[in-house]
Amino acid sequence: MDIVRCTIKLDKICALHILNSLAIQLRQPSSNALLPRFTMLQPFTQIQKFGQDNLDATVKALGAFSSNSQAIAAEAADFARKSFEQTSSTVEKLLGVQTLDKAVEIQAAYVKGAYDSLVSQTAKMGALYSALATETVKPYEGLLSKATAA
Structure with a gap:
């Protein structure tokens, strides 16, 4: 049971970290790494x-x-x-x-x-x-x- 809680907490932390890094990359105009993903839409x-x-x-x-x-x-x-x-x-x-x-x-x-x-x-x-x-x-x-x- 503790392992499941740990995994869920880790997944939330990972998700928050990914969202923060994505937001930072979107604010930077020089970063074109994510541009192809959004132009696909x-x-x-x-x-x-x-x-x-x-x-x-x-x-x-x-x-x-x-x-x-x-x-x-x-x-x-x-x-x-x-x-x-x-x-x-x-x-x-x-x-x-x-x-x-x-x-x-x-x-x-x-x-x-x-x-x-x-x-x-x-x-x-x-x-x-x-x-x-x-x-x-x-x-x-x-x-x-x-x-x-x-």
């Missing part, structure tokens, strides 16, 4: 920072994707509603027509309006999808330069 902190940066960028990208997807869905629903209203209005007009010439005139106006509407909607949707891609990728732009610089 630096890549791990860089990897941890890079992982945190990636997580932050992913969260921002998902937020941008979500908001832009909602805008695209709202625009598509609005276009579908307007298209349905335009079609039902044209059908009502066609049901009240007395002559073939008037029916052809109404149908031609409907086709022209539907085509113009489709072209403008295509331009809007193209801009929305372009914004979706741009804003979703934007958080990742600086990460590659940070990774290659490190």
